[in-house]
Amino acid sequence: MLKALKKIFGKADGELPRPATQTATPSTPAPGADAPNEPREAAEPARAAPDANAAPKAPRSDKPRKPRRERAAKPVDTWKLEDFAVEPAEGKTRFHDFKLAPELMHAIHDLGFPYCTPIQAQVLGFTLKGQDAIGRAQTGTGKTAAFLISIITQLLQTPPPKERYMGEPRALIIAPTRELVVQIAKDAEDLTKYAGLNVMSFVGGMDFDKQLKRLESCFCDILVATPGRLLDFNQRGEVHLDMVEVMVLDEADRMLDMGFIPQVRQIIRQTPMKGERQTLLFSATFTEDVMNLAKQWTVNPAIVEIEPEHVASDTVEQHVYMVASSDKYKLLYNLITQNDWTRVMVFANRKDEVRRIEERLTRDGVSAVQMSGDVPQHKRIRALEGFREGKIRVMVATDVAGRGIHVDAISHVINFTLPEDPDDYVHRIGRTGRAGASGTSISFAGEDDSFALPPIEELLGRKITCEMPPDELLKPVPRKH
Structure with a gap:
């Protein structure tokens, strides 16, 4: 009899009827509660009416929704x-x-x-x-x-x-x-x-x-x-x-x-x-x-x-080396190895540059990983964890991949190529000198990207002293056998 009735009314065993609406109803705060704890509707009674000219919602897929389950018990605190x-x-x-x-x-x-x-x-x-x-x-x-x-x-x-x-x-x-x-x-x-x-x-x-x-x-x-x-x-x-x-x-x-x-x-x-x-x-x-x-x-x-007190943090010491593009990698390698730096971020403008820098550092015995849109996400997460834990010395990244990276104790940021957007320069060097710690940024200005330096200085509101790298930092990279 029960099955026959279900069949008549079109209800299969265990089927859950879809509620007409899925809107949440705010709870009523306790009397005397402070204003910051009031629900949204109570604090803002005059919300705007729906926009008659707004674009209609796209049609929803007909795929049935997953049935509701009981919420897990809240942990006792x-x-x-x-x-x-x-x-x-x-x-x-x-x-x-x-x-x-x-x-x-x-x-x-x-x-x-x-x-x-x-x-x-x-x-x-x-x-x-x-x-x-x-x-x-x-x-x-x-x-x-x-x-x-x-x-x-x-x-x-x-x-x-x-x-x-x-x-x-x-x-x-x-x-x-x-x-x-x-x-x-x-x-x-x-x-x-x-x-x-x-x-x-x-x-x-x-x-x-x-x-x-x-x-x-x-x-x-x-x-x-x-x-x-x-x-x-x-x-x-x-x-x-x-x-x-x-x-x-x-x-x-x-x-x-x-x-x-x-x-x-x-x-x-x-x-x-x-x-x-x-x-x-x-x-x-x-x-x-x-x-x-x-x-x-x-x-x-x-x-x-929120206006930053300074566009670039005072805790970041900034340097610019004037260097030929052909000497940039030698300068990068020698800076890292001669100073024994252990947590460095290197930025480049293009994904192919990032890949080449990472491959050369790895070949020359410096542990490095790359962060760009070409790297699968699971590898990017693993690389970030290795860098965060200190197992990897150098992370080479594009601006898009590097924007959301927050790692403590990055001692140096190196701009292998200067960014075309001055704001990206500020974001880059902001990876170091965080939480009151001191940090250093070093930018390589070559014949291909030195034009980007004046807009950066205009944004910072001051000149950055340019210098020639010492000869020992331009020594040939020793080949690994």
Whole structure:
């Protein structure tokens, strides 16, 4: 009888009906709760109505969604806020000042960050109230933690819907490079380890089936992805973005430069309307194109600009050697070996240059790895770990591959070729001299790239003294037998 009735009503055994909507309903804060902890809707009642002229969402794949599963039990955390004592300091903002969840504060405590960086202090003041935001800040200013803390707070305050399917992230972070995605995902895992939230990352060059298996194993709370690989999952019907509560676009200027904006537009059409999601956009520069994108994708955003005290850090000593292009490799080899440097980043403008430099160093007995778009992702991750652990002395990279690399204790950055974009010079030398440590950058200016030096000096606001390398640094490279 039961089977006959199921057949009549078209219900197969174990089939779960698809809920009509998948929107999350914010929880009601306790009376007297501080404003930063209010849910987004309460803090911003007058969100913009949906744009009638907005492009329609692309049709969704008919592939059935994976059935929901029970969420894993949240780990018991016996840590107390009293264990994280930070005295108020003039001119500094503590994380305590934002009344963050204990699970999040525990993770911040483990990372050893008692005070906010300037961009964290300013951005969190808006985003924790649910406001959209546009932030301008250079790499290394703490912007990643700023948007991750905001995301985690939103997800902890707003419980997920009871009916939920696999492959429906609640927060989406889009970044332009694979290395940056991996770095953001690692930071997210560090900050969510007590919060019971799942972090996933999708990048090209990695095993698609392995990433799919991870997606099917548990709910996805925070998804970090490059645009191309995210579209692969979305168009196959494996990922649906209609539950996204917070969307972050990191390094928007770089995404423009790399031609990713058409893909990003496709992705955004799959998310809720801009009045129904919180959108955070970060960029190292506020060009007209970046601001036009921000206007299209945000609602009354707070604009936060952090001016670096100096374009290039005072902790980085900068040198330029005038050298013939034919002598550049000899100079590089002798600098590394004669000074016994153990953690050096070398930048070149083209992928074929990167490959040749790495091959020559390896042949001449210097452990080196290359980071460029031609290297498969699993090899890039392994190379980065070897460099981070000190097993490899030299990493040779292009600007795109090197943008998201954050490795402590890089003593020297060498510009084998000067970049054509002065901003790339600042990003390159910023790989050393981090966290108050001192570092050195050495640039090789040859007949083919010395024209790039004046724009760099104009950006820095000062001249860089050019010098001829000592004769001992131009000795022939000994051949290995």
